[in-house]
Amino acid sequence: MDFISGQTLLEICKKDQISISTAMKQREIDHGVLTEEMITEKLNTVLTIMQNSATGPIKEPRRSIGGLLGGEAQKVNAFREAGQNVCGSTLSRAIAYSMAVLEVNATMGLIVAAPTAGSSGVLPGVLLALKETHNLDDETLRRGVLNASALGYILMRNASVSGAEAGCQAEVGAASAMAASAAVEMLGGTPEMCMQAASIALSNLLGLVCDPIAGLVESPCQSRNAIGVANALTCAELALAGVAQPIPFDEMAEAMYRVGKSLPFELRETAMGGCAGTPTGCTLSCQICGNCNH
Amino acid sequence: MNFLSIFDVIGPNMIGPSSSHTAGAVAIGLLARKMLAEEVKEVTFTLYGSFSKTYHGHGTDRALLGGVLGFATDDERIRDAFDHATERGVSYKYVIDEETLTDHPNTADIDMIGISGHTLSIRGESIGGGKIRIARINNIDVDFTGEYSTLIVQQVDVPGVIAHITQCLSDKQINIAFLRLFRDGKGAKAFTVVESDEPITENVLEEIKQNPNIMDVMLIQM
Numbered sequence: 001m002d003f004i005s006g007q008t009l010l011e012i013c014k015k016d017q018i019s020i021s022t023a024m025k026q027r028e029i030d031h032g033v034l035t036e037e038m039i040t041e042k043l044n045t046v047l048t049i050m051q052n053s054a055t056g057p058i059k060e061p062r063r064s065i066g067g068l069l070g071g072e073a074q075k076v077n078a079f080r081e082a083g084q085n086v087c088g089s090t091l092s093r094a095i096a097y098s099m100a101v102l103e104v105n106a107t108m109g110l111i112v113a114a115p116t117a118g119s120s121g122v123l124p125g126v127l128l129a130l131k132e133t134h135n136l137d138d139e140t141l142r143r144g145v146l147n148a149s150a151l152g153y154i155l156m157r158n159a160s161v162s163g164a165e166a167g168c169q170a171e172v173g174a175a176s177a178m179a180a181s182a183a184v185e186m187l188g189g190t191p192e193m194c195m196q197a198a199s200i201a202l203s204n205l206l207g208l209v210c211d212p213i214a215g216l217v218e219s220p221c222q223s224r225n226a227i228g229v230a231n232a233l234t235c236a237e238l239a240l241a242g243v244a245q246p247i248p249f250d251e252m253a254e255a256m257y258r259v260g261k262s263l264p265f266e267l268r269e270t271a272m273g274g275c276a277g278t279p280t281g282c283t284l285s286c287q288i289c290g291n292c293n294h
Numbered sequence: 295m296n297f298l299s300i301f302d303v304i305g306p307n308m309i310g311p312s313s314s315h316t317a318g319a320v321a322i323g324l325l326a327r328k329m330l331a332e333e334v335k336e337v338t339f340t341l342y343g344s345f346s347k348t349y350h351g352h353g354t355d356r357a358l359l360g361g362v363l364g365f366a367t368d369d370e371r372i373r374d375a376f377d378h379a380t381e382r383g384v385s386y387k388y389v390i391d392e393e394t395l396t397d398h399p400n401t402a403d404i405d406m407i408g409i410s411g412h413t414l415s416i417r418g419e420s421i422g423g424g425k426i427r428i429a430r431i432n433n434i435d436v437d438f439t440g441e442y443s444t445l446i447v448q449q450v451d452v453p454g455v456i457a458h459i460t461q462c463l464s465d466k467q468i469n470i471a472f473l474r475l476f477r478d479g480k481g482a483k484a485f486t487v488v489e490s491d492e493p494i495t496e497n498v499l500e501e502i503k504q505n506p507n508i509m510d511v512m513l514i515q516m
Contacts, residue, residue, distance in 0.1 A: 109370065123304075
């Protein structure tokens with residue numbers, strides 16, 4: 001069994017009465033080199049790394065190599081623990097966790113690219129926050145990762161998850177769509193609802209540019225991961241509540257790819273436009289580089 | 295199209311911050327260390343292109359060194375690679391070359407001297423998503439990725455050498471996936487690079503070395 005699009009995945013789920021996570025696992029067993037036991041073991045490793053990277057900086061913050069971040073996750077977490085959070089408990093936790101992962105990444109710690117290093121906070125942020133506020137068990141979390149990987153695979157196959165190719169919408173946008181779909185399945189939604197959530201998530205971030213200051217995965221990447229989780233949870237809520245939007249996931253993936261291709265070169269990871277191109281962005285970039293005496 | 299696994303999407307498990315500038319750099323260093331086939335005593339890294347401009351913020355310098363020390367892309371010791379090198383008595387230096395144009399923007403040269411005095415120079419390119427290729431060995435252009443079991447034979451470009459290599463492999467029932475020859479010029483130094491889907495057994499190395507026109511054999515096990 002294999003699928004090459006959201007549409008073919010949904011057909012398999014419908015015909016066999018299975019979830020997206022089950023379909024993705026079966027595809028791996030049929031066509032990959034891993035057994036079911038090996039898949040479970042690797043998923044557990046993924047979840048352990050996600051858990052450690054999402055919580056480590058809250059206990060022990062560290063300054064990034066470029067110096068643009070460090071300590072943000074701890075602040076957001078403390079703010080919630082003091083009862084001052086503006087967002088609800090799930091979203092507030094998800095924001096802190098996603099930003100923690102980006103801090104680990106920027107301090108040469110161990111992360112799981114999901115689907116990329118620059119967007120690596122979104123999926124763990126959503127999974128771990130929901131685990132805590134909805135008492136999800138490990139099996140449910142493994143299903144969440146599998147579900148997300150199915151959506152990510154389709155985007156890698158038919159569109160792009162590279163910031164250099166299609167902007168931040170392809171990195172954080174893809175991660176957000178993957179996390180939205182995972183959240184829907186973990187909370188009992190149907191495969192159709194998962195696809196709806198992912199499609200809305202992509203559409204909400206359509207056009208988002210990749211503009212890292214000094215070319216580093218620090219700012220604005222960290223707060224983009226925070227908006228990635230907010231978008232994912234919002235879209236999961238919409239889909240689970242039965243709110244539909246007209247554009248199917250496959251069409252939205254193609255739209256995202258086309259928008260990405262039409263983004264000018266300056267806004268695709270070259271650190272020349274957007275945040276990186278502001279006077280402050282340029283000054284910071286020059287300070288961080290330090291290769292010359294300007 | 296290659297099969298995309300769950301763990302091609304949710305992965306790699308890596309030391310940040312960048313798959314190309316950090317994880318790819320570790321992979322180049324580690325492959326260089328495997329090719330040298332002994333502990334490194336002295337190493338010089340030359341960074342070109344984007345590596346030369348953003349190496350500090352991406353930890354490319356520590357990543358390359360960590361790889362040469364034998365650390366994999368998910369090894370948390372990479373962050374402290376400088377300390378680990380000093381502890382092991384490995385001397386290292388960096389040359390930042392922003393002028394020379396290379397084929398790929400993320401390029402590094404690694405010049406190594408091993409503990410027994412063996413020397414090896416390689417050029418590695420980080421081609422995206424943590425994937426890499428080796429583009430040069432000892433000033434001869436080559437092209438391989440290290441994703442397969444790889445046999446690298448240094449030889450004189452004369453008739454019969456490749457027949458000898460393939461005969462040795464065939465005797466050991468090793469199936470060749472790819473075989474390529476790279477040379478300086480006719481009759482000069484050359485490299486044969488053999489990639490196989492299955493492990494290449496160590497005992498084939500000694501037999502290959504029997505040919506007088508073969509100077510050295512390196513093996514990268516999958």
